[in-house]
Each structure stands twice: as C-alpha cells, then as structure tokens.
Amino acid sequence: MVASVLIVLLWWLIAHNAGSGWVQLLGDLVFGALLVGVLGPGLVVTRARIRLRSAPGDGVAGLPVSLRVDCSSRVRVRPVAPPGPDMFVGPRSRGGTLEELVVLVPTHRGVHASVTLDVASAAPFALQWWTRRVHLSLPSPLHVAPRCGGAQPPPRRPEDGTGDSVEQPRVEAGFPRGARPYVPGDARRLVHWRSTAHTGRLMVREVEQPAAESVTVTVELPTDPEAAEHVAEGALGSVVHLLQSGAPVLLCTREEAGPVVEPVTDRRSAGRRLARAVAGGVPEGGARA
C-alpha cells in the first residue's frame, strides 16, 4: 500500500511538472485502479459472509479435519485456531457452488468450541490482501485427541516376597487357547477343521476371553504443554493397546471440573477424555501412564 501511494505521488509530481495533461490523466487512471485495488478487498472482506454448515466432533492432532462451509464471495481462508492450510472458498463465479471444505490440521490435543479463521481477499485486482479474523462457533465441540503414541508396559509391582512382583506376560484376548467339542450356538467360523478331522467330532476353537479385571490408567499431565502432549500421546497408546488386548480400562484424568475416573471402551472415548484432560494430579487408583 505504501508503495502504491509512493508510486502515485511520484507519478503525479512528474506529470504535474511535465505539463502534460495526458500523463496526468493516465496518473489519475492508475491512481483510481490502485485505490480500488487497495481498498476494494477491504469491502469484499467486510461483506463476505462465511457460515459453517457442518463440522465433525472428533479429530486427532496432526490429522486433517474438514469443515463444510459456505461463503458469499470468493475469499482465502486460513485456519488459525486450530491451524490449517490456506485455501479458497466461495463461488468461483456468479451462481457457482457455494459450499467448500475448510481443512484444519490441529497440532495439539484439546477441545475447540469454535474455530478462528483469517478470511482474506484481494478482489478485484489482486494488488492488496485484506484480512479479517472470523470466529465460527461449532455445532458441537471439536475434541482433538492426541496422537497415538507407543504403548508403555505396565510397571512391575514392588517386591513383596510372594513372587507376584513379576508380571506374567498376558495372553491377548482372542488368541487361540485350544479346541473343544462343538455345542449348539457356537459360530461356524470357530470350527477347527483339523481337530475335527483328527477326532472325528466337530470341534471348535477356544480363544482367550477378555480379562475380567480392569486396568486403571492414571494420566497426570505436566504443566508444560509440549510435555503434556507427549504424556497424553503415550497414555492414548497404552489405552489403545490395553483395549485391543481386551482389558477393561479405567482412565483417570483431571479435567477443568476436577478429577474424572471413568472407564473407556474405545479409542474415541479415550481420545475425547485425553482431549479434555488438563494438567494436575489425580487420585491414586492404578497404573500410571
């Protein structure tokens, strides 16, 4: 903008002192185009109406989340919180389609009740970009789960002389344990044909059942955001690993309202809990992540 003003002033100075009406007229035209090119985007950005059509409730840090929006005019959108790449939304031409996708790539876990976008335009001449910050309320909060880190082995119990301090390796739920005779109600997919041939009776596979004893995962997040993110990632990895092994998981976290100790049944619920988790201690109750 400063360059435009300087160009126009220099032009007018030369035109005025060169005594040429045509040069001055050309300068007027250039000034008009520059002014429209510099101020026009402000008008476009101010008048642009961007509305949220739909948004998912869950996301994962580092993975894209798509919002469906519509916009009254063609603008460039840059998601700020959560961040995301630049993209253009709005009709390409008059009467064109309005709905577009805005992609967010949240870098950290958290819960977002709204998204903040930088809406920019340089219409009509692409000479100057004007930006306006827009906050869009989400229909339901967006829970951004942490990335799924590596599973951490459960810590050993302290030596108490009973010999229980050494954890026996658990057999994963669903692994084959043996074969038994078929009873009505067994699924056909469990039929073990080799044993059936060997025994002459219809035999079915018998698999490990989920453990009845739940595993408590306590997540204490440090105050440092990066460290908290790292801890949450590890916790989610452990929870997911435990859930895959069939163990009931009781997740202990601290949220804004206080400590929460509730079971989690799947990865999504665990991710939501960890998304809501805040730094602070939780009551003793199980293995620490």
Place this chain on the structure above:
Amino acid sequence: MSVIDFVRRANQPGQPEDSVQLRRACLATVAVAIAACASLGEIAWTTALGAMVLMAAGTAFSHATRARPPWWVKVIVALGATGACVWFFHTVSSPTDGITSVLNPLTILLVTVLVVHSFHVPSRRDLLFTLGASAGLMAVGGALAIELRFGLYVAAWACCTLWALTEMWTSASGGGRISAASLVLALVATSTVAAAVFLVLPAPVVSSRVSFVSRAGNGGSIGVPGGLAGDSGGAAQLSRAGTPAGRTRVGGYLGFAGSLNTALRGGLGNTLVMQVRAQRPSYWVGETFDTWDGQSWTESKPVPRRPLRQSSPFVLPIPVGDVPFGQSDLQTFYVESPTADLVFHAESAGELWFPAGKVYVAHDGTIVSPLGLGTGSIYTVDSQVSAATPAQLRASGSPFAFPADVPQQAEQLPRAYPRALALARAVTAHDTTTYDKVQSLIHWIGAHTHYSENIPPLPAGADTVDEFLFGNRVGFCEQISTSLAVMLRSLGIPAREAVGYVPGGYDPITDLYQVHADDAHAWVQVWFPGYGWQNFDPTAAVPLSPPSPGSTALHDVGAAVRRIPPVPVVASVAIGGLVAVLVRWRRRRPATWAERVARAVERAGRRAGRPRRPAETFAEYAARLDELSGPAASNWGRLAASVEASAYGGHDPPPPAQRALVDEARRTRVQVPVGAGTRD
C-alpha cells in the same frame, strides 16, 4: 527486517504463474502501449511490430519454462537490461533538443527492457512489473501527445489493464471469476476515482526545464529576409494587408503582415491553427504597430533584415520600452495548420527554442521566423508575463515622463481628433491615474458600443475611429481597440496596437489551449513607467488565470448537457421507464394457470384478513379458508386440489377448464362470518 533480508525476500522467486489468460492480457497491454508510442512517432512501426512479435515469443517461452526458468535466461535478461540502461544514460547525458532527446531514448529503453524481460516472466510478480512498465510506456507517449486521438490508445490500454488485473485475481484466487456486476462496479469505481482526482487536481505546470520542444514543420524557407509570409500563397509569398477584394482567407489573419487595415476583418474560419501548452492563458502576441494613419496601423521600424544568429535557445533582446518584470512563463506552440511566420509568444519573450539557426527580432519584440511555420512546427518560448497589480499600475509614475528609449511614436496621431479627445476627457474627467483612465474608457466602450464582424468594409479614406465612435458604434476588435488607442493617445497616454491570438479554448484532457483561426485578435498595449507595456482589451473578456481542468471539464459537460433538447430526453426516459415496468410486470406474472389460481386464492385470503402462514401448505390454507366460509363451502379446497394435481401430478385440465378455474379463483370472495374477527 534488515535491508539484506528485504532484498533477499524481494528477490525470492515467486510461484510459477500458470494462467495463460493473464499472460495474454499483459501482452495485450504492452502491445497497446508500444502501438501508442509508435503512433506518436517515438519509434518506427516496424520496430514496434518487431517488438510485439518478440514479446509474444518471449511470453510463450516464459510460460513454457515457468516452473524452472533456465539460468542463462536470467543472465541474458540482466545483461540486456543493464546494457539498455547504460545506453540510455549515455544518450541522455547531454540533451540537445530538450525533452524529445530524453523521451525517445526512454521509449526505446522501456521497449527494450520489456522485450528482454518477456523471456523471463515466470511468476505473477513479474507480470505485474510488465503491467507497470506498460504504464510507464504510456506515460512517455502521453508526454508528447497533444491530440485527443491518443485517448483511443489510453482507453484500449485501460481495458487491457483491467483485463489483466481481473485475470490476476482469477489466478490468485484459484480460479475465482469476477462477476460482470463486480467488474462493472470496479470499473465505475476506478473511473469515478480517476474523474474525482482529475477534477480536483490543478492543471499541470510547465515549470520543468526539460519541456523545451522545437521541431521544424513542413514549411519552406522564406525568400525575403525578415519578410512576413502568410498561409495563402506559400512560404515564398509575403503577406499583404487585407483588401476588400480579398477579405476571405481561411486560417489567416489580415493583420499578420506589415500593416493592419482596420477597415475590414475578413472571414477567418474555424481552422485549428495551433495548440499551446502554457502555464497560464495569455495573449499570444504576434506583432505590434505604433503608427496610425487613420485607417491602417503600421510599424515605424520594420523588422530588420539582419537576423539574430544563435543556436537554440535564442536569448532575445529586451524590447524597447519594455521592462523585464513579472513571472517566467513557458509556452510551447504546436502549429497545426500553416500560419504566418510570426513567432507568437506571451508578452515579452526572453528565450526561444526554435528549429532554425537564426530568427529576426524587431525592436518592439516582434519575432519573425526564417522558415514558414507549416504543420508540425513546434517551438518553445520563455516569456516574462507581467504580474503587475492594478494598485501597482495606479501607483506607477506619470506616463508623460517617457524615458529616452520609449518611442515617441507611441503617442503619435496623424491628425487631431477633437471629438475623440472631448469624449475621452469627458469619460475620464474624474480619473487621476493612467490606469483608471484606461479602465474608464474600456468601461465606456463596453457600455456604448457593440461588437460585430458582419459589417461592411469602411470606404476608402474614412477614418476608422470617427466612423466607429461617432457613427453606429458597431465594429470588430481592430476598430474597437484602435478607438481606445487613439483616445488614449489623444490624452497623451502612450498606447499601441497589438495583434495575435486570444488564448483559445482550454482542453482539460490534453492541457493545451486550442487556438483557432477566428481567435485572431487585436488589443491595446499601454505603457506604464516601471512596468513596460501592459495589455488592455476593450473587446474580449479573456481569463488570464490558470484554468482548472476539473472546472473546465465540468463547465464543458454542463454546456453539453444544456445543449441536449429536454423533450426527447424526457420522452426517452419515460419510454424507458415504461418498458422497464412492463418487463418487470411480465417477469412477475404467473407463468401457468395453476400459479394464477394460487395467487388469486392468496389474494382473496389476504383481503379477508387471512394471509397464508409461512409454514402452511396450499391445501391447508385452502381448507382454512373453506372452514372460515362455512361448513358447506368447499370452493377453495377444490381449487387447491386442482392446483396441486397440476403442480405435483402433472394433471392439467383442458384449457377452457383452466380459464374457468382462474376466473372462479378471481371472482370468489372469502365470506367471513360476523364475529369471526377480521384478522388472523
């Protein structure tokens, strides 16, 4: 950000520009600018066409290599641009012909840079530079353009630039197109801003020392040294004073000769004689006369035959009796049609840029060209324009104490003018200063005489002053100014006759005064001690302050609007409005019989105070109207069923039945029972 960072950031290669349309638009913009310069003769047309072809090839090459421009192209572009700049500065380091010696190399420089640069235009930023350079090229052309025809190139360039800018947005926004309405809005906004700035800004000034232009036109050399050649017989034929037999000379003026016969004026026509670029309007003086014989003016000391030989610029001697007092004023004269070989100027000429090695200068400041001033001649004069105020002139010394160099001829009269003297004394009886006396006489002439060119020539031997002042008091400028000069001389005030042109109409676009043949004029110069010869005009009210392009343009537009006959305009507007109303009515009219029925039903409901609710289906609405009308009424429901059968089932009754249904819907009224209320 440090300077190094800024430079590094500025030199970072931009994103490759993929838009072919944008490149085409930029190419068109540059082509128009090159053509504009070629049309003004700044570069040859063959050069221009070659540059356009190279530009097109360069643009195609740039587009093909936009992703990875070859390094050697950068080197060639840098070397080419640097070489062109070095050549330019070397060429203009010692300008000899004023601005022309700068503008022509500047045009070549810009064209060269644009051509070379076109081979390395990978990104949008580079294309923006191309647009800016095309604007510079147009400005160079505009600096020398003196005709409205240049406006065609300006309009074409503006359109191409607008195209390029909108394509730039299309490319920058990932394919977004500016709608026609937005484009029109942008165009209107740009034009409005440009017009507003144009109206507000003052007129350009000619204060720069580079604006000295001179060029010989198509006139030949004058055979007689110092002779005055007219336009009728070619450069070799000297001008003669007009005669009643030869009073019509289109484009010429009878006074641009050795004498001025005030008995006739002649038909001058409206030919554009010359255009003048000046800081302020002024009388363009051709020559002056100091000897009056009762019907003709002559100069007591004719133009000398010894020329003033100098190289341009000529430093002119101070005219006898004149005082170098006032403001410097530059004027450039563009001769548009052959005219007298007088070098016109504003008041007292000091320096002259002229396309010849010599000029003839008379003692009164009259400058005569050795060349015929044909079409295309250009010369520039630096004059001293008097800035004396009325108060200063009133306070100046007595005009009766002439210095030695003021010619006594300035108060010469061929005979006594007793009636003119008596009249002058009567008019100036209450005036004590020369200035007031001059003004009183001018006011008296304005109040008691009439200007007209349609009068017969005076008979031979008749005295112009007596015929005019004491006859019917109708005359033209030569007679009126002569009468003033004679009355002033009879009072002892030195005065002389000056002939030349009034400033002419000011063109706010070209910033030029357009002088036509019928702008030829005669007026009076009165000598004031300390201030020299001052112009006084008893005939024309010539504005002598710099005009404003805006006010001039508004005045011209207002005058054009006033010339528009009101009746056809009002009739056109009325017809247009009627057509618009009809078109709108037709667009709003229901297209099908079902829509007409539905609209009639809703209208009937509204009249009964039962409008259709927002979420109410048409069938529900009709049922509500039936319920309102009474248990036996089922007209509305039947109509609604027909409408829905047509709208959703495609079952249309035969046309007569359709018309009947429409008529029924229009005729039927909702019967609101007493006590049911009037509103919903």
